[in-house]
Amino acid sequence: MALNNIVTAIVPIFLVVGVGYGFVRFGPFSRDDMPVLSRFVVKVALPLLIFLNIYGKPASDIFQITYLLTYAGAVLIMFGIAFGYSAAKKRTPARRAFLGMGMSSTNNGFIGLPIFLILLPEWAGAAVGMDMLVDNTLTIPLTLFLAEQAIGTGTIRERVITTIRGVLLHPLVIAIIAALVLNAVGLVLPEFLHRSVDLIAGTSTGVALFTVGGMLVGLQIKGALADIFMIVGSKLLIMPTVAFGLLMSFIAIGLPDLPNELRAAAIITCALPPFSIMPSIAEPYGEADVTTAAMMLSTLLSFFTLAGWTAVLGAIGWI
Template structure:
């Protein structure tokens, strides 16, 4: 019931997006505009609000942060390596790696943590969001920009990727939020309300766009890659987190349980929106939807594993 409460709303919003797009109530050509709204407007405001409100000194658990970051690095390498062996594009490998590592910690993770680890839920999700927004998303966007370099020299590709990265609204939001958090400054009431209002639209609109992107998706051409994304995210990533948690010195049972459950969550709903500018949005939409549905079973299994280990 716990997992259903977190996953069913996700599936219903995606289904609504699919139905309204399929029936023509919402035009298919409007989906990219929604996706860009998520990445350029709603998500930056959400990131700013989340990070600016966090006291970094209160949410730092080195072992937890290290395990999550290492899992990301390993899954990114796995995605890129698979894409080369399977003769896929570099962008497919990058977003496959991102889809097998970054997690839906806010929309699904937080409700689950509130029930399983209520005293640690805020800290666990806060730390995950810091890694997502400071490391995972910027690094992945840099790799995607680097892959788009075409025939230009390596130096020019890196310069262009860095230039595009530091002017990206998501990165600007992260840097601004860190400055606000460190300085202790608080936004005036009106600006805080605007930030919160726009940020709260991110999850719902992102899920709606996934439904719209599923319309016309050629599953025959993406089926194998989608299967890899599902197995990688829901089986391999949490297994790596479990092994790393056991090896990481100084981790307590609660933080070990939290990082395994975190890595067992499906990919975040903004993944297709992030992939839009690189032509991988439809594959990412299918991967996120498949992961979300399969995670009914796999999340229950991983919760059972950490419970059997005495970590819950």
């Protein structure tokens, strides 16, 4: 059953990526069109998808402290591993930043949500909302700060201020804040507006995956195989193991326990492949090819590793 669930969630993803590749390789689009589509996803469609996943949810569902600390702690540990690897291999600061993102980010919007809706339907929205909260207040800002350090000018203080300003004004963060404010004041969106938001949000998955397929055309990964394999192995195997250890440690020291479904969601989240928007974020820093290859290979192999993690979680009674 677990394998069938993973097939149902992941196979359509590869079909859409294949369509994107075909339309760029043989059809009416060029690879130069892909950054435009990426900006649409990052700045418009995905923020609205995040908004809908948080809007209307009780605060107690969105702020499960043990879940948030488990995911955030795993992110920081994976960045630490990326730093150690980069230092040993003498990688550039920009490559170091995106090694960290590749080893710690999770594709909870485009892969995690479909899997959660199948395996953990009652908790899917809450889990993805908490995941995206960590993504947009920790993982993405930390990556951008490190990447800007690699190419930016000015003092560290100026870069910190610039990063904080960029985070607060980022559409993804604005979407989270807007949803939380509306929840707090109890304001209900008119039906026509909710439907309009839903129409745009619904394009995010397809356009993002189509864009990833287009970016595969002309992909150059010569000399980067070690980095790609490091990202893939760390993301699919090490991060969920770290998350399991953190979760059980937090519970052991007295932090609030989680329902079994949320325990499972925390581990599955950390076992997901990296952001599908990672190449879009990395492209201005010259790291699009490596991140695209790592993201695609991780997504392909996650078919098997997610099935394995799901089987383990089922065996211990969490799903």
